[in-house]
Structures are given as C-alpha cells and as structure tokens.
Amino acid sequence: MKAEIISTGTELLLGKTLNTSAFYLTGQLSGMGIEVSYHHTVGDNKERLLLAVNQALDRSQLVILTGGLGPTVDDLTKEVIALVLGLTMDFDRQSMANIEKFYAHESDLPPGSENQAFFPKGAKILPNDVGTAPGALMEKDGKYCIILPGPPSEMEPMFERYVIPELNTIMNKVKERMYVRVLKVFGLGESELEQELPDLMQRATPFLTLLDKHTYMDVRITMRSSDQDLAWQKINETESLIRQRLGSKVFGVDEETHSQVVGNLLRSYKLTLATAESCTGGLLGEKITAEAGSSDYYLGGVISYANSAKEKLLSVSKSSLLKEGAVSAEVAGQMAEGVRRTLAADLALATTGIAGPGGGSAQKPVGLVYIGLAHPQGIKVEKFQFAGHRDSIRNMTVETALNMLREFLLIYN
Known part of the structure; x- marks a missing residue:
C-alpha cells in the first residue's frame, strides 16, 4: 500500500512551525509496511488543498491529512474532503457532547465550536482524548482518507489509539506490503x-x-x-x-542507538563506566544516561572545563597542562585514568578538544579532539580532526567516544 501525507496550515509554509507530524507519521507507517511516496505542505487555501487531495487520491491508496480541523473559517480540511469524495456534511452529536464537556468550566463555548462536530457523511469518527477536534476515516472505491488534528500532542495519541487498529484491519486485506x-x-x-x-x-x-x-x-x-x-x-x-x-x-x-549497544555490552560483561568531559560539556554523560537502566553500569562523570578542574578533580598534572596544553593526548589519557580511579570504575572515557568557533590555531585547529579510554590494563588515546560547526563537532565527539568504547568491548575478554 502506498500512502501520502498532506500537512495543512499556512504557518508551516512561513517557517514559524516545524512540521514534526510528517516525520512521525512516516515512521509509523513505514513500520507497518506502508510505503509513504509523497509529502505535501499546503497553506490554508481551498483551491490548492483541493488540487493536492485530488492528486494524492489519484496515485495513492491512503491519504492522511493533518491540520485544518479547528473552529475557524480557514480550517478547510473536512469541507475539502467532502467535496473530493462527493459527500455531504453531517452533524455528529457525540462529538458535540465531547466538545461541550471539554469546555464545561467555561461560561460559553468558543465561537465556531460546533463546526468541529461536522463530518463528511459516513465517516468513522476518531475521538480526540486530549483536545476538541476529532479526526475521521473515510473510504471510497478502495481509497482511504484519514484526517487528524494538527498539534502533535493531539495527533499522536489519536493515531496510536484509534488509527493504528484501523490500519491493521485495512492492511489485512492488502497482499503486498x-x-x-x-x-x-x-x-x-x-x-x-x-x-x-x-x-x-x-x-x-x-x-x-x-x-x-x-x-x-x-x-x-x-x-x-x-x-x-x-x-x-x-x-x-x-x-x-x-x-x-x-x-x-x-x-x-533499526531503532538501536550507539549508547544502547554500548550499555548492553557493559551490562553483559558486568563492567562499570565513568566519564570525564571537557569539550563535550556533559553531552557524553547525557547520551549514556538517556538509556533506561544505565545505572546498572554508569557510575557518573566529571565536567572539567577549566584547567583548574582538571587538576583538582582528575589529578591531571599541571606540568602536562602547561607543556602539552589541555587539548593533547597526554591530558586526555590523564583525564580518563583520573576519573576511573576517582569513581572506582572499570572503564572510563575522556574528551578534550577545540569545538570552536574560536580558540583554534595553526597547530591546534578547530575540530581537533582527543578521546581517552582508560581500562585496568592501560590507557588508549586517539586523535581526531572533525569538521563543521560547534554542535556538530561536539556531537561527533560523543558518537566517536561511544564507538571507541564499543570497539574495545567487542574484543574484551
């Protein structure tokens, strides 16, 4: 089955709102074996939306639209779908009752609220458990249209609770996926x-x-x-x-992350890990602890941005800092071994580098990074030269450190 996603709303075309819904829906549909062939973004314009929906239904079996279900005159999605499918609009009393219940604490309903209770005739209503705009599913001549609210906080739970079961039923009739x-x-x-x-x-x-x-x-x-x-x-x-x-x-x-893979290896070998960070400023520790259960193997970390912190907290020698500089193989190794001993960990990672945009020189350019790995048998330090802006360099440093640890663990015995 091939699908298209049409995102509606002029705000998406003005660059004021990031369209995360298309990304979310594509991932969900792909996971169900449904191929997403096109993404469209259409402003609040009836003629353009009519054109987009007609094109989508001509070439795809499933069309999902997000947005345009609100109470105002520029919320056009249901009207357009009714026109394309040749349907009249019907009032759904249960949807209206749900809207009234949502606003029970208010003295009056917001203007146009009843518009949210009208749907193309024969549509299967998809309840909105967290907002006022219900969605709907329509089928005609073997083609399916699903309309969903624009806000991700409303769209995502509606999709997971009500759309996925409907799509599973539809997909049972489809031979190829x-x-x-x-x-x-x-x-x-x-x-x-x-x-x-x-x-x-x-x-x-x-x-x-x-x-x-x-x-x-x-x-x-x-x-x-x-x-x-x-x-x-x-x-x-x-x-x-x-x-x-x-x-x-x-x-x-599939959905595995570097930190998850590393965590599973550490857990399987019953090893503990500590981190010492300079240029990454805690990003490495954040990535590691993003995994549930990381307390099984991660003891903690030290963010030693200043040289004085490297000396006091990690026992990095002052002479090394003066002679080699904070961004050096010698200091990276001492940082790793220092935090390993301080936290009594089996293994430790350390990062030090120049993330930019300033601070570089001909000898030590922006993007120069040293990563240290300390273990009971010794210390390993590797030098890297990354390109890009500050965030790019920091993120690449974190992933490279995790990869360095993973490679070590793969040959650990």
Whole structure:
C-alpha cells in the first residue's frame, strides 16, 4: 500500500512551525509496511488543498491529512474532503457532547465550536482524548482518507489509539506490503558505502537506500512482497552480506542507538563506566544516561572545563597542562585514568578538544579532539580532526567516544 501525507496550515509554509507530524507519521507507517511516496505542505487555501487531495487520491491508496480541523473559517480540511469524495456534511452529536464537556468550566463555548462536530457523511469518527477536534476515516472505491488534528500532542495519541487498529484491519486485506530493516553504520560516508556495496546498491530487490544521519549512516534494506517469509529471508541474506563486508562498522539495527549497544555490552560483561568531559560539556554523560537502566553500569562523570578542574578533580598534572596544553593526548589519557580511579570504575572515557568557533590555531585547529579510554590494563588515546560547526563537532565527539568504547568491548575478554 502506498500512502501520502498532506500537512495543512499556512504557518508551516512561513517557517514559524516545524512540521514534526510528517516525520512521525512516516515512521509509523513505514513500520507497518506502508510505503509513504509523497509529502505535501499546503497553506490554508481551498483551491490548492483541493488540487493536492485530488492528486494524492489519484496515485495513492491512503491519504492522511493533518491540520485544518479547528473552529475557524480557514480550517478547510473536512469541507475539502467532502467535496473530493462527493459527500455531504453531517452533524455528529457525540462529538458535540465531547466538545461541550471539554469546555464545561467555561461560561460559553468558543465561537465556531460546533463546526468541529461536522463530518463528511459516513465517516468513522476518531475521538480526540486530549483536545476538541476529532479526526475521521473515510473510504471510497478502495481509497482511504484519514484526517487528524494538527498539534502533535493531539495527533499522536489519536493515531496510536484509534488509527493504528484501523490500519491493521485495512492492511489485512492488502497482499503486498513493504518490509524494512535498517543497519546503522559508523565510520563510513555515503560514497565509501557505495564503494563497499556496489553490487548490492544495484539490486532491484531488496533495494538499498543510504541515509546520512550526520554522525552515522543508515543502510536501509527494503523489499516489497506479498510473501512475508520470503521477504525476511531475502532481507536477512542481504544483511549478512553487508555485515561480512563492513564488519564491526555496523553498530546497530533499526531503532538501536550507539549508547544502547554500548550499555548492553557493559551490562553483559558486568563492567562499570565513568566519564570525564571537557569539550563535550556533559553531552557524553547525557547520551549514556538517556538509556533506561544505565545505572546498572554508569557510575557518573566529571565536567572539567577549566584547567583548574582538571587538576583538582582528575589529578591531571599541571606540568602536562602547561607543556602539552589541555587539548593533547597526554591530558586526555590523564583525564580518563583520573576519573576511573576517582569513581572506582572499570572503564572510563575522556574528551578534550577545540569545538570552536574560536580558540583554534595553526597547530591546534578547530575540530581537533582527543578521546581517552582508560581500562585496568592501560590507557588508549586517539586523535581526531572533525569538521563543521560547534554542535556538530561536539556531537561527533560523543558518537566517536561511544564507538571507541564499543570497539574495545567487542574484543574484551
């Protein structure tokens, strides 16, 4: 089944509101085996919205619209859908009762509230449990239209509670669907992956898509099939070929994160971790503790931005700071070992570098980073030169530190 998403609202075209709904819905639909072919953003204009909906229904089996369900004159979605499908508008008493209940603490209903209780005739109403604008599902000639409220705080729970069960029922009637697996790759760019996987990139099925996620790459394996067992067999075979060629550069599958993979390895080996951060300013610790259950292995960290903090909290020698500078291999190693001993951890990571935009020199340019890894048998320090703006350099440092630890744990015994 192919789908389109139409996001309505002039505010989306003015750059005042970020359209997170299309991103959310695409992820949800893809996970259900529904291929999203187009995204549209249309302002509050009746003629343009009519054109967009007609085009979508001509080429897709499922059209989802967000926004335009409010009480004002520029909320046009239901009216347009009724026109396209040749339906009249009906008043839904239950929806009106829910709206009145929502505003029970007010002396009067907001103007136009009753407009939210009108729907194209025959529509299946989707309740809004957190707001006043219900959604709806309509079917005609094997094509489906779903209308949802614009605010993500209302749209997402409505989709998860009411739309997903409806789509599951619809998908049971569809023979062919899309099957997807995503491999997460660190340390190779798009052109390098194309060189490693040239024959696989040329395959029609399963086909590969490379997505740059900035700090890593997604290799998306997709197959359309009416035979689920065959689809997963072919995807598994393709994944095996990719892993043979890329080895440990593949760090995760589907929704797995670097920090989650590292956390699982630490937990399996019953090892503890501490961090010492300078240029990343706590981002590494934040990423690690974003995973539920990270207290099983993460003891804590030290943010030692100033040299004095490196001396007092991590026992970095003053002579090293004066001679080598804070951004150096020697200091990175001492930071890692210092926090490992201070917190009595099995392993420790340390970051020090120049994130910019200022502070660089010919000898130590912006983007220069040292990452230290301390363990009971010694200390490992690696030098990196990252490009980009400040946030980019800091984020890349965090992901590289996690990858450095993951690579160490893969050969740990």
